[in-house]
Amino acid sequence: MNESFRRGVRLGLPYAAAGFLLSLSFGVLAREAGFTAVQAIVTSAIVFAGSAQFAILTILLGGGGLVPAVAAAGLMNARFLAMGIALAPSLPGRPLTRAAQGQTVVDASWVHANRRDGTFDRWLLFGSTAPQYATWFVGTAVGALAGDSLFDPETFGLDAIFPAFFFVLLIGELKDPRTRIVALIGAAVALALVPFTPPGIPVLAASAAALIGLAR
Amino acid sequence: MNLWLLIVLVAVLTFAIKAAGPIALGGRELPPSFSSIVTYMPAAVLAALVVTAALANGQELSVGPAPPVSPPPASSPGAEDR
Numbered sequence: 001m002n003e004s005f006r007r008g009v010r011l012g013l014p015y016a017a018a019g020f021l022l023s024l025s026f027g028v029l030a031r032e033a034g035f036t037a038v039q040a041i042v043t044s045a046i047v048f049a050g051s052a053q054f055a056i057l058t059i060l061l062g063g064g065g066l067v068p069a070v071a072a073a074g075l076m077n078a079r080f081l082a083m084g085i086a087l088a089p090s091l092p093g094r095p096l097t098r099a100a101q102g103q104t105v106v107d108a109s110w111v112h113a114n115r116r117d118g119t120f121d122r123w124l125l126f127g128s129t130a131p132q133y134a135t136w137f138v139g140t141a142v143g144a145l146a147g148d149s150l151f152d153p154e155t156f157g158l159d160a161i162f163p164a165f166f167f168v169l170l171i172g173e174l175k176d177p178r179t180r181i182v183a184l185i186g187a188a189v190a191l192a193l194v195p196f197t198p199p200g201i202p203v204l205a206a207s208a209a210a211l212i213g214l215a216r
Numbered sequence: 217m218n219l220w221l222l223i224v225l226v227a228v229l230t231f232a233i234k235a236a237g238p239i240a241l242g243g244r245e246l247p248p249s250f251s252s253i254v255t256y257m258p259a260a261v262l263a264a265l266v267v268t269a270a271l272a273n274g275q276e277l278s279v280g281p282a283p284p285v286s287p288p289p290a291s292s293p294g295a296e297d298r
Contacts, residue, residue: 039219046227056226058274066222073226077233079261084237086254091242098242099235107265111258118251163269170262179259186260187267194272202272206264213252 008112008127015108016131018161019050020139026053027143033060037144044140048106048133050162052076055199075200082207083110090120104129111169178212185209 023044030040030053047053052073059069084102087110091098101122109128113120174180186209190202197205271277 035219039223043223043226047223047230049230052226052230056222066218066225069222070225070229074229074233077230079265080230080234081236082257083261084234085241086237086257088237088241089244089246089250091238093243095239095242098238099231102234102238103231105234107261111262114254114258116255118248118254163266166262166265166269170259170266173259173262179256182256183259183263187263190264190268191271191277194268194277195275197275199268199272199274202268203261203264207257207260209260209263210253210256213254213256214249 002123004121004123005127005130008109008121008124008129009131010127011112011124012109012128012131015128015165016135018165019132020135021161022050023136023139024143026050026057027140027145028147029054029057029061030140031144031147033057035144037141040144041137041141044136047073048103048136049073049077049080050136051200072199075198078200078204079207080105082204087113087120087122087125090122101126106132108132108165108169111173182209182212185212 026044027037027040030043031037035043043053043056055072055076056069059072064072083105087102087105088098091101093101104126106129109125109132110120112128113122113125115121170183174183186206189209190206193202193205271279
């Protein structure tokens with residue numbers, strides 16, 4: 001345990017708390033979609049990607065099959081491709097070691113670990129993800145085992161939690177005029193693509209706004 | 217549908233997506249232009265996440281909470297085929 005890891009844990013705690021509520025509702029909804037409690041818990045343990053997991057449930061509850069569900073999850077995760085490329089030079093070790101370290105990327109921890117000079121603090125990344133993984137697992141277990149006797153996920157206002165947290169992270173990024181322009185273009189690209197592409201693609205495409213970094 | 221198959225496929229796909237960058241590009245120096253792009257990526261990704269999480273529901277744009285995910289109607293012929 002080093003200082004970066006501990007700092008990451010502290011930064012990750014609010015997101016871990018929000019993730020607990022969100023995974024609670026994933027557990028409940030997964031049971032409604034036909035998952036057993038064990039299947040719901042294993043999903044959160046080995047997939048650990050909120051937007052992809054909810055995309056699966058949306059497809060299944062809408063009557064969709066295996067292929068659309070896997071495709072929807074892959075598209076929701078597409079942004080991790082860009083985020084993994086950005087992170088790559090900051091990860092030491094053999095390819096498999098780097099691949100394992102890359103699994104710890106979630107949105108908030110990736111932003112926390114970004115040093116804003118093109119490199120990442122990998123221990124801060126691991127630290128921020130650790131509590132988020134723990135509560136994601138526990139929340140899913142509670143939701144899946146207690147079911148909707150516990151609470152009705154639709155009454156919680158969970159829809160607003162993550163946009164709000166992402167917004168807080170975004171505000172922290174907007175320090176210079178060029179970053180603000182990148183954010184505006186990213187938002188515009190994403191919104192423009194929403195009606196025309198499957199969910200997930202707009203965020204991946206928006207990452208291209210960072211190419212403005214090349215301009216002098 | 218075999219839900220275990222679905223769970224394993226999604227887990228493998230997610231692993232592959234997160235592993236691709238670190239495997240292909242890790243452990244080497246990349247040109248300064250790479251750093252210039254990476255510096256601006258959080259702002260672009262976060263802005264996109266904020267607006268899509270707040271305003272997009274599937275492929276529709278709407279303000280306010282997304283309609284609840286509801287179970288399929290009792291009979292939906294042909295639904296398995298999609």
